[in-house]
Amino acid sequence: xLESSEERVDLLKKGxxxxxxxxxxxxxxxxxxxxxxxxxRKVNCWEFMNCGREIGGEKVDxxxxxxTLLEMSADGLNRGTAGGRICWAVSGTFCRKNVxxxxxxxxxxxxxxxxxxxxxEEEEKIEQFILVKPGKK
Numbered sequence: 572x573l574e575s576s577e578e579r580v581d582l583l584k585k586g587x588x589x590x591x592x593x594x595x596x597x598x599x600x601x602x603x604x605x606x607x608x609x610x611x612r613k614v615n616c617w618e619f620m621n622c623g624r625e626i627g628g629e630k631v632d633x634x635x636x637x638x639t640l641l642e643m644s645a646d647g648l649n650r651g652t653a654g655g656r657i658c659w660a661v662s663g664t665f666c667r668k669n670v671x672x673x674x675x676x677x678x679x680x681x682x683x684x685x686x687x688x689x690x691x692e693e694e695e696k697i698e699q700f701i702l703v704k705p706g707k708k
Contacts, residue, residue: 613693615639615655619686622665638663648701649694656690660704674703 579596583589616622617637623630624637639645639661642654649656658664659681662673666684671677681687694700 612652613650613656613690615651615653616658616664616686617655619689620666624665634665637665642704645704648704649690649699651690654704657701657704659684659687660702 616639617625617628622628622637624634624640625631626636626640639654639658642657642661645654645657645661646652648654651657654661658666659678660674662671664671664677666677666680671680691700
């Protein structure tokens with residue numbers, strides 16, 4: 572039902588409004604409507620890892636603020652806040668109880684990190700995974 576554009580146009584000419592026509596078209600052709608995927612902010616590394624180096628965190632006094640929080644050039648990358656979802660590309664992050672160095676030295680260990688794997692999987696689903704901050708090689 573309502574498969575041809577002529578049928579749909581005819582109903583519009585007879586006074587049916589577009590919303591009702593759309594509803595009938597979907598219902599009678601057995602289409603399924605899925606809710607839009609939430610593409611808002613995702614969990615950041617400091618939230619996931621519970622490292623205590625976030626603003627107000629219990630380890631800020633001894634270990635300092637995590638550099639991912641200060642990496643505003645990465646804000647929004649992989650749907651994160653500041654560098655929170657591209658932490659592997661931020662120098663000086665505290666991973667596996669050690670301060671990690673720069674990207675080229677730490678990426679191998681980061682690839683085995685569960686948080687890295689989750690971010691990569693989530694972002695690859697929407698073909699938006701970013702491995703390196705813009706302007707870096």
